[in-house]
Amino acid sequence: MSSLKSLHSEIKCQTCGIRQLCLPVMLADAEIEHLDSIVQRKKILKKGDFLFSAGDDFQEIYAIRSGSIKTYTISADGTEQITGFYLPGEIVGLNAISTSHYPSFAKVLETSSICSIPFEKLETLSRELAGLQKQLFKVLSGEIRDEQELMMLLNKKNADERFAAFLINLSTRFKRRNLSGHEFLLPMTRSDIGNYLGLAVETVSRLVTRFQKQALISIQERHIHITDKHKLSELAGTVCHV
Amino acid sequence: MSSLKSLHSEIKCQTCGIRQLCLPVMLADAEIEHLDSIVQRKKILKKGDFLFSAGDDFQEIYAIRSGSIKTYTISADGTEQITGFYLPGEIVGLNAISTSHYPSFAKVLETSSICSIPFEKLETLSRELAGLQKQLFKVLSGEIRDEQELMMLLNKKNADERFAAFLINLSTRFKRRNLSGHEFLLPMTRSDIGNYLGLAVETVSRLVTRFQKQALISIQERHIHITDKHKLSELAGTVCHV
DNA sequence: CGAGCGTTTGATCACTGTCAACCGTGGTGG
């Protein structure tokens, strides 16, 4: 236990491998120390654990250090709607600020290491550190923007284009984390993908097989290899930057 | 001209009819004066005018005083996607913070009075006024949340439910502005509605006529009267709070 | 080893998009 604690206390924003993706990105070393002093490391969470549930009191936001999370809401009639997948360096819980209760569930998709940040303290600190405030605004604004892009996707694109866009998006995000953008592990099930993209599981499954036949990708279970990123990007209606 | 100027200078956050919906909501009187000092009143804008276009340098965010705005993006293949409609007291331009360029167009739907707020100054001021910072965070967070709700709508609901939800949403927002929630003017065309909801114009038109036959609403041109809010809410999959 | 979940594949069907035609209105120019 003490060894575990010492292990955790070794984790610091200053030395965190993904700090350039996370809140510290615009801060000087001395400022990062301030931020670090209010960040709490959490235990490692396992698949199926909840970061928070809809209705819980909003106290903190969460930064993913490793692993992945899905957030989803449940509507009156019980249907689940996945609102996002979160990768290392991304912040979860921002949609709770406006109402002081989390409006969604956050479920861990695979063993993950999470930092929790008390939001009141973060607010206070960001009044002292202009760079921190700026970054917070950027993260919030970026999330709005991402969702607007997703809206366009759901409104105007067919199944092929949605799935292609989804894969390209994931690829881009993995790459930004210095992981391969061509070969990675899907953290979510086909069913999750379908739910997120507004498609039936069966449709996603058919897309997987068809995209393989068309030599755009090759998949074994969750392990995906993007073999023709250019065509995939074209399909997605975005420009390929590799 | 001087009379126009004096007219404009009379407009102040302190006495603005919608200040309890807008940024000043959590501020003390003295603090509102600070805010007011950085807010610029703009000329009255007319239908078809642009607040900003995609690609423009991001300098300021805009608060609607009266009238209405639509924001939309244009994708590579030229299709337009409306991302939101904005009513008095709502803030436009927040999705530009993360990239320093507006990612969308903002077009005026009817003669509107708009306040513009230089964002850098607002950022600085919000480091002094905790209430202002809090409200900014809330507005940003609220926008994320609204969009997630919209996502659910686009992903999981059929045409009837989408249109019902759209009307209920508008009704609620008008009511919060002390306008009638039962009778109001739609600021946008059928085509806009369809674009926003991911439906063809023809489908929207058919919905209008069918909802009238079902005695849920009655519409003359843009003038809508919600006659059975309860059933409409049920259809929308939300709970009716009237 | 069995149960349950995740995945795949096939057959069918319906919602909604697309195409087409038409009406009314408002604006423009000859």
Place this chain on the structure above:
DNA sequence: CCACCACGGTTGACAGTGATCAAACGCTCG
């Protein structure tokens, strides 16, 4: 002043994409 056009809106006929229903298979985990 009128003719014309552009635009917003409505209605009908038809077709296609993707949902739904059904069944079967392979993993994983208790």
